[in-house]
Amino acid sequence: MTRNLDVCLTPALIPIYNVSDYIVVVIDIFRATSSICYGIENGAEAIIPVSEVEECAAYREKGLDYLLAAERDGKVVAGFDFGNSPFSYTSEKVSGKTVVLTTTNGTHALHLSRSAKRIVIGSFLNLTALCTWLKTQNENILLVCAGWKNNFNLEDTLFAGAVIEQLKGDGYVLDDPAIAANDLFQLGKNDIPQYLSKTSHGERLKKLGIEKDIAFCLQVDLTTAIPVLDGDQLVTLV
Amino acid sequence: MTRNLDVCLTPALIPIYNVSDYIVVVIDIFRATSSICYGIENGAEAIIPVSEVEECAAYREKGLDYLLAAERDGKVVAGFDFGNSPFSYTSEKVSGKTVVLTTTNGTHALHLSRSAKRIVIGSFLNLTALCTWLKTQNENILLVCAGWKNNFNLEDTLFAGAVIEQLKGDGYVLDDPAIAANDLFQLGKNDIPQYLSKTSHGERLKKLGIEKDIAFCLQVDLTTAIPVLDGDQLVTLV
Numbered sequence: 001m002t003r004n005l006d007v008c009l010t011p012a013l014i015p016i017y018n019v020s021d022y023i024v025v026v027i028d029i030f031r032a033t034s035s036i037c038y039g040i041e042n043g044a045e046a047i048i049p050v051s052e053v054e055e056c057a058a059y060r061e062k063g064l065d066y067l068l069a070a071e072r073d074g075k076v077v078a079g080f081d082f083g084n085s086p087f088s089y090t091s092e093k094v095s096g097k098t099v100v101l102t103t104t105n106g107t108h109a110l111h112l113s114r115s116a117k118r119i120v121i122g123s124f125l126n127l128t129a130l131c132t133w134l135k136t137q138n139e140n141i142l143l144v145c146a147g148w149k150n151n152f153n154l155e156d157t158l159f160a161g162a163v164i165e166q167l168k169g170d171g172y173v174l175d176d177p178a179i180a181a182n183d184l185f186q187l188g189k190n191d192i193p194q195y196l197s198k199t200s201h202g203e204r205l206k207k208l209g210i211e212k213d214i215a216f217c218l219q220v221d222l223t224t225a226i227p228v229l230d231g232d233q234l235v236t237l238v
Numbered sequence: 239m240t241r242n243l244d245v246c247l248t249p250a251l252i253p254i255y256n257v258s259d260y261i262v263v264v265i266d267i268f269r270a271t272s273s274i275c276y277g278i279e280n281g282a283e284a285i286i287p288v289s290e291v292e293e294c295a296a297y298r299e300k301g302l303d304y305l306l307a308a309e310r311d312g313k314v315v316a317g318f319d320f321g322n323s324p325f326s327y328t329s330e331k332v333s334g335k336t337v338v339l340t341t342t343n344g345t346h347a348l349h350l351s352r353s354a355k356r357i358v359i360g361s362f363l364n365l366t367a368l369c370t371w372l373k374t375q376n377e378n379i380l381l382v383c384a385g386w387k388n389n390f391n392l393e394d395t396l397f398a399g400a401v402i403e404q405l406k407g408d409g410y411v412l413d414d415p416a417i418a419a420n421d422l423f424q425l426g427k428n429d430i431p432q433y434l435s436k437t438s439h440g441e442r443l444k445k446l447g448i449e450k451d452i453a454f455c456l457q458v459d460l461t462t463a464i465p466v467l468d469g470d471q472l473v474t475l476v
Contacts, residue, residue: 157418
């Protein structure tokens with residue numbers, strides 16, 4: 001059977017794909033999916049992605065076991081426990097807890113991918129674990145880049161290229177965005193932080209004073225947990 | 239003044255940009271914008287891009303001076319004079335004539351860019367003439383890739399990268415898609431036909447039996463005319 005390995009470069013392009021034909025990997029390197037991988041690795045019971053800040057706030061009334069995380073335009077929304085910095089997802093903070101998370105781009109991409117056969121979360125942190133699992137699945141794969149405000153960004157695309165690098169020997173058919181993503185990865189792979197330092201988004205994040213977060217999110221294979229959407233919650237794949 | 243040099247990777251992403259802030263270059267390498275450049279170079283009085291096949295057909299009643307060109311899914315639509323093969327745009331065929339053209343992707347991108355400060359047409363055929371002119375304009379530039387059915391394709395993006403290659407010394411600020419396009423161009427520039435032979439679209443066009451068209455459209459600097467939208471017609475920029 002021919003399997004397709006496709007890359008959706010921004011959430012705005014999700015409608016072009018028949019999402020229900022795919023396992024979807026959602027990618028938002030700076031910083032949502034990196035933090036989700038780290039949080040699930042560190043024992044968060046679940047992470048609930050919600051689209052709107054208001055939905056997130058509504059969980060406050062449901063009890064004290066929820067940590068509320070809200071990020072917009074790279075900053076923690078006023079009144080929330082934290083945003084999407086990976087340093088907020090250590091085991092001290094999240095172990096045994098449920099995190100309710102809304103972010104600018106990542107949760108948007110997740111919600112638009114709802115009809116997929118399965119939705120998993122990817123980041124450099126869990127790269128090889130993710131790819132090893134994907135290879136065992138006899139399914140088409142769609143790598144969905146969360147991008148920045150519905151447009152293409154380099155870091156998510158580069159990560160898609162890194163996934164393709166591990167899978168491409170297995171006989172998948174690549175679409176043009178997948179070919180491009182993997183080619184860009186060839187240019188960046190020897191020094192990913194250096195390669196990404198020239199991007200507009202990298203500049204934007206630097207201005208926000210989160211260089212430490214960026215460096216953290218570009219670590220490869222720090223974790224092995226694969227967050228998977230189960231109902232409306234992201235939990236660890238078992 | 240800072241000028242932006244941005245790349246819109248597919249027509250689906252045009253709404254993200256404030257098109258009225260830019261000079262727009264519409265790019266549909268295989269084959270609409272290559273044929274438009276060739277036709278205008280060869281003395282076509284004007285080329286009228288229309289969105290729908292029916293709009294194109296309606297010109298039949300307006301007189302015999304119109305050549306009607308309609309392409310869908312890479313093929314000439316039944317009942318039309320020709321489609322978008324560059325070999326239909328020789329001076330023997332188009333000199334002094336007005337061509338009414340509808341194509342799958344290219345005319346779509348053109349219509350969505352209507353509010354731009356100016357719309358010009360780019361292809362490898364007129365690459366250097368186009369870039370030389372763009373450099374004289376003190377404006378933001380948006381390179382709009384027509385893509386394939388609203389998704390990214392490699393050949394249009396590679397051409398955007400070729401334009402950026404000529405302009406990037408002039409102090410433009412590039413967005414992430416522009417950085418990626420120029421990086422992909424670095425990978426492909428030494429042998430563009432070879433680089434593009436691996437794309438899905440290249441495969442599709444090969445199946446349509448138009449390898450000769452593809453080779454033609456990848457010739458660099460065969461022409462110097464710059465087609466520009468004037469009202470509803472593309473004419474030569476003077």
